[in-house]
Amino acid sequence: MSWLFGLTVAIKQMVLPLIALVFFGTRDNDAGPFGPFLIPIILVALLTRALWQQWTYRYGFGPHGLVIREGLIFRNVRQIEYARIENIDTERDVLHRLLGVAAVRVQTSTGGKPEALISVLDLDAVQEMRAKVFAEGKPGEPVATIAPETTLLHLPTSELIRYGLIDNRGMIVVAAGVGVLHEFGLLSFSRAWFESFLQSSSAAGLVALGLMMQIALGVVAVVSAIVAVRILSIVLALVTLHDFRLTRQNGDLRARYGLFTRIALTLRTRRIQAVHQTESLIHRWFNRVTLNVDLAGDSGGGGDQPDANKSRARWLAPVCSASAAAALIAAALPSIDLNDEPDWQPLAPRARGRIFRRSAVLAILILTGPAIWYLHAGAIVVVLACIPLAWMHAHLYTKHTRWALARDAVMFRSGWLNRRLTIVPRDRVQALSVNASPFDRRSQMANIYVDTAGGGAMRAGIRIRYLAADVAERLATALYRTAGV
Amino acid sequence: MQLSHVDPAIIGVWRWHGALTALVFTVLATVFGLTVSALWPFPPILAAIAGIAFVWLWPPLAYRHLRFGVDETGIAIESGVLWRSRIALPRMRIQHTDVSQGPLERRYGIGTLKLYTAGSRHVKIELQGLNHDEALALRDALLAEGGGSGV
Numbered sequence: 035m036s037w038l039f040g041l042t043v044a045i046k047q048m049v050l051p052l053i054a055l056v057f058f059g060t061r062d063n064d065a066g067p068f069g070p071f072l073i074p075i076i077l078v079a080l081l082t083r084a085l086w087q088q089w090t091y092r093y094g095f096g097p098h099g100l101v102i103r104e105g106l107i108f109r110n111v112r113q114i115e116y117a118r119i120e121n122i123d124t125e126r127d128v129l130h131r132l133l134g135v136a137a138v139r140v141q142t143s144t145g146g147k148p149e150a151l152i153s154v155l156d157l158d159a160v161q162e163m164r165a166k167v168f169a170e171g172k173p174g175e176p177v178a179t180i181a182p183e184t185t186l187l188h189l190p191t192s193e194l195i196r197y198g199l200i201d202n203r204g205m206i207v208v209a210a211g212v213g214v215l216h217e218f219g220l221l222s223f224s225r226a227w228f229e230s231f232l233q234s235s236s237a238a239g240l241v242a243l244g245l246m247m248q249i250a251l252g253v254v255a256v257v258s259a260i261v262a263v264r265i266l267s268i269v270l271a272l273v274t275l276h277d278f279r280l281t282r283q284n285g286d287l288r289a290r291y292g293l294f295t296r297i298a299l300t301l302r303t304r305r306i307q308a309v310h311q312t313e314s315l316i317h318r319w320f321n322r323v324t325l326n327v328d329l330a331g332d333s334g335g336g337g338d339q340p341d342a343n344k345s346r347a348r349w350l351a352p353v354c355s356a357s358a359a360a361a362l363i364a365a366a367l368p369s370i371d372l373n374d375e376p377d378w379q380p381l382a383p384r385a386r387g388r389i390f391r392r393s394a395v396l397a398i399l400i401l402t403g404p405a406i407w408y409l410h411a412g413a414i415v416v417v418l419a420c421i422p423l424a425w426m427h428a429h430l431y432t433k434h435t436r437w438a439l440a441r442d443a444v445m446f447r448s449g450w451l452n453r454r455l456t457i458v459p460r461d462r463v464q465a466l467s468v469n470a471s472p473f474d475r476r477s478q479m480a481n482i483y484v485d486t487a488g489g490g491a492m493r494a495g496i497r498i499r500y501l502a503a504d505v506a507e508r509l510a511t512a513l514y515r516t517a518g519v
Numbered sequence: 520m521q522l523s524h525v526d527p528a529i530i531g532v533w534r535w536h537g538a539l540t541a542l543v544f545t546v547l548a549t550v551f552g553l554t555v556s557a558l559w560p561f562p563p564i565l566a567a568i569a570g571i572a573f574v575w576l577w578p579p580l581a582y583r584h585l586r587f588g589v590d591e592t593g594i595a596i597e598s599g600v601l602w603r604s605r606i607a608l609p610r611m612r613i614q615h616t617d618v619s620q621g622p623l624e625r626r627y628g629i630g631t632l633k634l635y636t637a638g639s640r641h642v643k644i645e646l647q648g649l650n651h652d653e654a655l656a657l658r659d660a661l662l663a664e665g666g667g668s669g670v
Contacts, residue, residue, distance in 0.1 A: 330637065464612050464638035469604040485638035494639030514592060514607040 127295040189278040197353040198268030307488040311455040325350035328488035376438035385500035390428035446496045463517035480506040522586040528627040529648030533578035541570025630654040
């Protein structure tokens with residue numbers, strides 16, 4: 035059956051070139067000798083390729099690992115040791131669900147592309163594979179003991195609506211849509227178009243309304259655009275995260291979601307490297323937080339690989355109430371005792387002054403040029419306004435940024451508008467670096483970076499800036515002693 | 520942890536690298552000076568002086584700030600003249616290692632030890648300027664008690 039999915043994937047990839055071909059083929063009078071047969075030829079070629087892949091792709095369970103054979107002329111046999119398999123994720127779009135099968139992604143800690151991508155597998159076979167692989171990983175436990183699943187979090191429609199409002203993913207879709215329309219030349223506001231609009235009766239009517247009505251109309255237009263984008267975000271959230279359910283089985287967590295395409299992600303607790311809690315301003319209005327985890331095996335992908343966009347965000351909870359977050363974090367990091375309030379430590383005493391100077395200088399450097407260009411003498415107001423704003427930023431940032439070293443974890447809380455909390459178990463720390471720029475050294479400060487596996491390049495590990503140099507040194511030494519245990 | 524310096528022969532390697540880079544810049548400055556005749560002959564002279572000063576002064580400074588130490592937990596590397604950093608890597612976290620030698624390094628009998636981790640940013644940690652035999656010995660010492668999956 036896999037040829038069917040191979041074919042649909044191939045057609046999905048080819049659909050734009052094919053449309054272009056049909057489009058230009060009809061316009062072109064001299065289509066060449068193959069003109070009318072070109073599309074059938076391409077389709078047959080794709081079908082052959084898909085069938086060929088199905089016939090040559092085989093997987094099996096070896097004594098030590100998963101064995102995958104592909105190709106007939108250029109043969110490739112891949113052995114994936116059971117103990118090294120980190121994640122088995124499934125994804126089922128509408129076609130998969132109609133036929134009762136799933137696409138399976140097997141990942142090890144190498145990162146980047148999945149080690150095996152089986153595009154169609156029977157659901158029972160997936161279950162068997164999961165049981166077998168994860169049982170082999172933990173020797174001594176018989177395959178048959180499948181503990182009942184307990185639901186840790188289920189998001190009803192009301193929560194998804196809140197998530198849509200917070201996440202605002204509709205904006206990205208609108209931006210992408212505008213980009214596509216622009217590419218096709220549908221958004222070319224030419225001079226002639228504007229002139230014909232200005233001379234039309236509706237424009238004359240607009241002028242007749244007077245300034246106040248014009249402003250009111252403008253405000254209404256902006257507000258309705260914002261509302262429309264938010265509604266789009268809500269619809270997206272309802273479709274992509276429909277029936278989000280986080281469950282625990284045999285100590286490992288699983289997340290399932292999606293209305294049309296159902297996705298099942300494994301979050302093996304012993305592979306969780308860090309937990310991130312994010313809280314934007316809108317999160318706080320609804321008293322909600324978002325929880326993510328970093329998993330070994332997700333890192334190092336690089337954005338240019340075709341599969342990079344497939345490595346899903348590892349939600350612990352796309353959205354959950356602030357009070358429920360603690361229980362979910364405890365479920366994700368069972369080895370860590372989170373009952374005691376950690377001993378939060380502030381940044382270095384002189385950090386506020388440095389952040390103030392730094393942000394004020396940066397803001398003035400960036401803003402002065404454009405402000406003088408647009409506002410002439412009025413620029414002085416803008417530039418002077420930077421100073422109290424920079425002070426406010428420095429004050430609030432130092433007030434809300436704290437770090438803590440617990441017995442088994444290191445935690446970092448930062449930011450005042452968008453607040454983040456990152457928890458890294460001490461036995462998950464990969465490497466530590468203490469860095470000091472010339473500015474740092476002048477004020478006896480340093481920053482520390484705690485590297486972990488599995489994070490993306492942007493949000494991996496913990497970086498604490500503006501620590502007193504001796505504090506950073508002590509923290510690094512303490513973490514280094516326990517990292518390799 | 521006791522930190523020690525690497526083999527001073529690395530200064531020679533760095534001087535050669537610096538000299539080659541300075542030569543390239545001097546040639547570029549000469550071309551630039553010939554096209555803007557009003558400035559002739561200052562661009563190549565300035566480039567050459569700056570290059571010589573850099574080649575003479577910088578490698579010993581960089582050498583003085585490059586130190587490393589090994590203990591039972593792992594390895595620590597200190598480097599950087601202006602932007603200083605100290606990386607500490609537990610040996611449990613080393614995924615695999617390389618010892619590499621370029622042509623110049625071979626001439627001076629030194630090698631570069633590269634340590635790979637499963638981390639996100641410190642994926643590859645390099646220690647330049649070790650005596651080649653010492654680099655091999657250090658690699659073996661670091662790997663000897665490794666084991667575990669490293670993540």
